[in-house]
Amino acid sequence: MANPYTSLARAQWRSFASYRTSFVVDLLSNVGGTALDVVAVLVLFQATRTVAGFSLSEGLLIVSLSSLAFALADFTVGNVDRLKTYVRTGLLDAVLVRPLGALPQLLLMDLPLRKALRLVVGVGVLAVALHVNAIAWTPARVALIVIAPLAGAVFFGAIFVISASVTFWWIDSGDLGSAFTYGGRDFTAYPVPVYSGWFRALFAYAMGFGFVAYQPAVTLLGRDDPLGLPAWAGFLSPLVALIAAAAAAFMWRAGIRHYRSTGS
Amino acid sequence: MTLISMKGLRKDFTVRVKAGRLRREKRTVSAVDGIDLSIEQGEMVGYIGPNGAGKSTTLKMLTGVLTPSAGEVSVCGLRPVPQRTRLALRIGVVFGQRSQLWWDLPLRDSFSLLRHIYRVPPQEHAARLKRCRSLLDLDDFLDTPVRQLSLGQRMRGELTAALLHGPSVLFLDEPTIGLDVVSKQAVRSFLAELGAGGDLTLVLTTHDLADIERLCRRLVVIDHGRVVHDGTIEALHDRYGSRRRLVVDLDAPLPPGFVVPGAELLSTEADGHRAVFELTSSSAGAVVGALPALRDLSLVEPDIEDVVARLYRTV
Numbered sequence: 001m002a003n004p005y006t007s008l009a010r011a012q013w014r015s016f017a018s019y020r021t022s023f024v025v026d027l028l029s030n031v032g033g034t035a036l037d038v039v040a041v042l043v044l045f046q047a048t049r050t051v052a053g054f055s056l057s058e059g060l061l062i063v064s065l066s067s068l069a070f071a072l073a074d075f076t077v078g079n080v081d082r083l084k085t086y087v088r089t090g091l092l093d094a095v096l097v098r099p100l101g102a103l104p105q106l107l108l109m110d111l112p113l114r115k116a117l118r119l120v121v122g123v124g125v126l127a128v129a130l131h132v133n134a135i136a137w138t139p140a141r142v143a144l145i146v147i148a149p150l151a152g153a154v155f156f157g158a159i160f161v162i163s164a165s166v167t168f169w170w171i172d173s174g175d176l177g178s179a180f181t182y183g184g185r186d187f188t189a190y191p192v193p194v195y196s197g198w199f200r201a202l203f204a205y206a207m208g209f210g211f212v213a214y215q216p217a218v219t220l221l222g223r224d225d226p227l228g229l230p231a232w233a234g235f236l237s238p239l240v241a242l243i244a245a246a247a248a249a250f251m252w253r254a255g256i257r258h259y260r261s262t263g264s
Numbered sequence: 265m266t267l268i269s270m271k272g273l274r275k276d277f278t279v280r281v282k283a284g285r286l287r288r289e290k291r292t293v294s295a296v297d298g299i300d301l302s303i304e305q306g307e308m309v310g311y312i313g314p315n316g317a318g319k320s321t322t323l324k325m326l327t328g329v330l331t332p333s334a335g336e337v338s339v340c341g342l343r344p345v346p347q348r349t350r351l352a353l354r355i356g357v358v359f360g361q362r363s364q365l366w367w368d369l370p371l372r373d374s375f376s377l378l379r380h381i382y383r384v385p386p387q388e389h390a391a392r393l394k395r396c397r398s399l400l401d402l403d404d405f406l407d408t409p410v411r412q413l414s415l416g417q418r419m420r421g422e423l424t425a426a427l428l429h430g431p432s433v434l435f436l437d438e439p440t441i442g443l444d445v446v447s448k449q450a451v452r453s454f455l456a457e458l459g460a461g462g463d464l465t466l467v468l469t470t471h472d473l474a475d476i477e478r479l480c481r482r483l484v485v486i487d488h489g490r491v492v493h494d495g496t497i498e499a500l501h502d503r504y505g506s507r508r509r510l511v512v513d514l515d516a517p518l519p520p521g522f523v524v525p526g527a528e529l530l531s532t533e534a535d536g537h538r539a540v541f542e543l544t545s546s547s548a549g550a551v552v553g554a555l556p557a558l559r560d561l562s563l564v565e566p567d568i569e570d571v572v573a574r575l576y577r578t579v
Binding site for chain 2: 096260
C-alpha cells in the first residue's frame with residue numbers, strides 16, 4: 001500500500017491538474033521570480049568591480065548557493081506560511097484529527113508545484129557559478145557543493161517554520177514572518193563583509209545566516225575569509241542547519257500545544 | 265467499558281479586552297470549567313448547550329485538537345493530545361463546518377486517499393464503503409468534485425469519510441447544521457442505524473433537539489462550561505416539571521371559576537370556547553370527563569425545546 005504521505009502529495013498534484021492553464025502560467029511566472037533575485041545582485045557588481053573584496057564570479061557563487069537553498073526550502077516548506085489561513089479559519093482542526101503529523105500534512109496538502117521550475121533555474125545558476133570560478137576540487141569540496149545547498153535549505157526551512165509558528169500565539173502577525181524568510185534570503189545573497197557591526201554579528205553569526213551561502217562559498221573558493229573564520233568554517237553549515245531545525249521543531253510543538261482553534 | 269472519561273476538565277482562554285485608549289487588559293475566560301463525565305461503550309450521547317457554552321471546546325479536547333488547561337481526559341484509554349495520532353485511528357470526527365474531504369477531487373478519490381492515510385486493509389475499506397453507499401445513497405455523486413456537492417451531499421460524504429477506518433467512537437459537531445429536512449432525516453436515520461449495532465459510541469453536539477430525541481438516550485446539557493444536566497430526556501422533563509397540555513374546544517363557554525382535580529387551567533380563548541389545561545396528574549380522562557359540552561380535544565406532549573430554553577435561562 002502506498003505511503004500515506006505520498007498519497008497526500010499525489011492528491012495535491014491531481015487537484016492542480018484540474019486547473020491546468022493557471023498552473024502553467026504560475027509555473028512560468030515563478031521562473032522569472034528566481035532569475036530576478038540573481039540579476040539584482042549582479043547589477044550591484046556592474047556599479048563596482050568588487051564588493052567587499054569579492055569579485056563578480058565569487059559573488060555569483062554566493063548568490064547562487066543562497067538562491068538554490070532558498071528555492072529548495074520554498075518549494076518544500078515555504079507554503080507553511082499558509083498556516084495563518086489554517087489557524088484563522090480553524091481548518092487546522094481537520095488536520096489534527098488525522099493520524100499523521102500536522103506539519104507534513106500541511107506541507108503536502110499545499111505543495112507548491114508551481115515553484116518546481118525554480119529549482120531547475122537554481123541548479124543552472126549554480127552550475128554556471130562553479131564554471132566561472134577556478135575551484136581547486138578536493139573530495140571534501142565536492143561533498144560540500146552537495147551538502148551546502150541542502151543544509152541551506154534545511155536552515156531556510158527552519159526559518160519558515162519558526163516564522164509561521166508565531167501565528168499560534170499571534171494570529172495577526174501578518175507579514176512579520178516574511179521579514180525573516182525573504183529578508184534572510186536577501187541577506188545571504190551578498191558577501192557577509194558588506195554588513196557591519198552588531199547587524200552582522202546578529203544575523204550572520206548569532207542567527208546563522210552567514211553559514212547558508214557565504215561561509216561555504218569561501219571554503220569552496222579556498223580564499224581567506226576577510227572576517228577571519230578558519231578555512232573549514234563552511235563545513236559547519238549542516239551543524240548550523242540542524243540547530244535551526246531543532247529550534248523550529250521546538251517552536252512548532254509548543255505552537256500546536258498553544259493552538260486555540262476558532263468558533264465551532 | 266468506559267470509553268471516554270473526563271475529570272475536572274478545564275480550558276481557559278486569555279482574551280485581551282480594550283481598557284482605555286491604548287491599554288489592553290488580559291482576562292481569563294473558562295470555556296470549559298471543570299467537567300466530569302464518563303461515557304460507556306455503545307452509548308449515544310447528545311451534548312447540548314447555548315452558543316459559547318463550551319460544547320465544541322470539549323469535543324476538541326476529546327479529539328486531541330486542543331490541549332486542556334487542567335484536568336484529566338482519556339478516550340479509548342489514550343490521552344488525546346500526547347497520543348493524538350494513535351487516537352486518530354480509533355475515532356471518527358465530523359465537524360459540521362470543517363471538511364475532511366479534498367475540495368477539488370471527486371468524492372471517490374477522497375475516500376481512497378483516506379484509506380491510505382488510515383492504512384485500512386482494502387477489503388475492510390470496500391465493505392464499509394459499500395455499506396455507507398447503500399445507506400446514504402452516495403452513488404449519484406461519487407464522481408463529483410467535492411466543491412460541486414450540495415451541503416447535504418457533502419455531509420453524507422463527511423459521515424462516510426469519518427467511518428471508513430472503523431472507529432470505535434464517532435464525534436459529531438453539529439452534523440445537521442444547515443441541512444434541509446430530507447437531508448436531516450437521512451443523516452439521523454443513518455446514525456440511528458449505526459447506533460443500533462451497539463458497538464459504536466457516539467457523541468454529538470447540536471442545536472436541533474430533534475436530533476437528540478431521535479438518537480440519544482442520554483442528554484448532557486452544559487452552560488458556561490459546566491454540566492447542568494446529565495440524564496435522559498424524561499429525567500429532564502421530570503426535573504423541570506414539564507407537563508402535557510390538554511386543549512379542549514367546548515360548545516358552551518367554560519363557566520368562570522371552573523376547577524378540575526389533576527389539571528390547572530392555563531388560559532381560555534374564543535370567549536371561553538377553547539381552554540388549555542396543564543395536566544398535573546397523569547390521566548387526561550378524568551379532566552375530559554369533568555368537562556361540560558366537549559366538542560373536540562387534543563393532547564400536546566411537552567416540548568423539549570421549551571424545557572431546554574427554560575434550562576438555558578435559569579443557569
